[in-house]
Amino acid sequence: MSTQTPDSPELPSFETVFAPVRSQTAFEETLERLGTAIKLGLLAPGARLPAERELCTRLEISRSTLRQALTALAQSGHLHAVRGRGGGTFVTERPPPRDPPSRAVLASWHEACDVRLGVELGIAALAAGRAKDHELAPLDELVGAMDDMAEDFAGYRQADVRFHIGLAEATHSPRLVALATEAQGQMTDLISHIAHPPEVLDHANAQHAQLLTRIRARDADGAVRVMAEHLRGTELVLAGLLPGARD
Amino acid sequence: MSTQTPDSPELPSFETVFAPVRSQTAFEETLERLGTAIKLGLLAPGARLPAERELCTRLEISRSTLRQALTALAQSGHLHAVRGRGGGTFVTERPPPRDPPSRAVLASWHEACDVRLGVELGIAALAAGRAKDHELAPLDELVGAMDDMAEDFAGYRQADVRFHIGLAEATHSPRLVALATEAQGQMTDLISHIAHPPEVLDHANAQHAQLLTRIRARDADGAVRVMAEHLRGTELVLAGLLPGARD
DNA sequence: GGTCAATGGTGCGCTGCATATACCTTCGCG
DNA sequence: CGCGAAGGTATATGCAGCGCACCATTGACC
Secondary structure: OOOOOOOOOOOHHHHHHOOOOOOOOHHHHHHHHHHHHHHOOOOOOOOEOOOHHHHHHHHOOOHHHHHHHHHHHHHOOOEEEEOOOOOEEEEOOOOOOOOOOOHHHHHOHHHHHHHHHHHHHHHHHHHHHHOOHHHHHHHHHHHHHHHOOOOOHHHHHHHHHHHHHHHHHOOOOHHHHHHHHHHHHHHHHHHOOOOOOHHHHHHHHHHHHHHHHHHHOOOHHHHHHHHHHHHHHHHHHHHHHOOOOOO | OOOOOOOOOOOHHHHHHOOOOOOOOHHHHHHHHHHHHHHOOOOOOOOEOOOHHHHHHHOOOOHHHHHHHHHHHHHOOOEEEEOOOOOEEEEOOOOOOOOOOOHHHHHOHHHHHHHHHHHHHHHHHHHHHHOOHHHHHHHHHHHHHHHOOOOOHHHHHHHHHHHHHHHHHOOOOHHHHHHHHHHHHHHHHHHOOOOOOHHHHHHHHHHHHHHHHHHHOOOHHHHHHHHHHHHHHHHHHHHHHOOOOOO
């Protein structure tokens, strides 16, 4: 009786509650986790992964499942395995060319930006309250490094990712670190095929510096404001180059 | 070679990349989705759920899996089923007593607050830019209703939930709505067993009103600031009453 | 008052993911 | 030169999820 007649306009909350439930398999999640870690440079080229038998324990999955993911990443050229004692699974030195963003990613890029906004604003606010000096020092170095990389987008982007994830770590909230990592992964998918003029990168990096200043001053509101502006920058670039601008 | 020696202190990012992979089953996710929707009042007492055969289509799961969840919720007293034509599955009129927060929830309440902070800050910022008048009007009514409910925490809380979720809907970002719903669910688990003096609720509701004012003025920074303060209020209450304060 | 259709309730077999376990192959280090 | 650490392979088992067919109940409609 209280359900609407079929095809009637439904309360928006109903759409959310009754939206499709799709559970990722362990294989899929593992593949994505390792894949983005490599693409983001969290696992540097040449780095050696823990041994399979150890890794599957950490991930709390079976070795067979882990190997499915490793094999897939090896075939796509992101990993290569070396047998025998002293061997292991290594990240490829020269990363394979990135795929252009899939249709699905392009369709929902606005959503991805929205979530990232939330995550990063929360990180800015919390980091301002909780960051310790020794956690901020490495971020200074990254800002310095990015200053010299305005011509090298790949290098810049990698430092950028480390900066944002490092900031997330300064909140001491593992969940936020995970969300930030995921968000950065999606952003990288979107922006890695886009031209970034040095002026834009310099401006963005100036905001990184401002952000650190606000955080050191324990100025949460200021940090959030700078972060919001920082993200708006990226979003404007995307809005100009990708389809489906909302307003 | 670039892996650390065993048991050496590892880079924090490694902890995130190699954190356990645990995929929720479809049954678990369904149970949680429906359960929190009921507990949050998104599915009002007495409301009728869509027929099983339709619901399992929407959720994109099999009827067997759906029924596992429905059966569990029926046994816990949240739902009751009526057979025959014109029957269906209904939300219990008098909700069963809430369980006290589980140990796991209590252990990670700080994390939950952190994520909620991010989500809600993002919502505040985006709603200020995107909310339409007709989406804000119902929120005015909720604020008015909450004004009269400072003595009735259950009623107040339900309006509160609707307010925050309504705000999320004003961002037009389904993903944010889902995250907000999840966050509200976790908050409800935490605060429903806590005494809330009327003054606290009145103060919180005044912030709701301010929030709407800022949003109408398209003042994103202001909205974010009010929201941050609003959430800090809840967090302070929790910090005083729950174990494991961080700093 | 009888029929029928919409609803929840039940059972069964199939498929595929994930696990656990054991064993093989390679190859550097001592 | 052999031990041990690493990747590579094979197989059996469990179980979640699916799809389907069918039963039982009961109000609505003629």
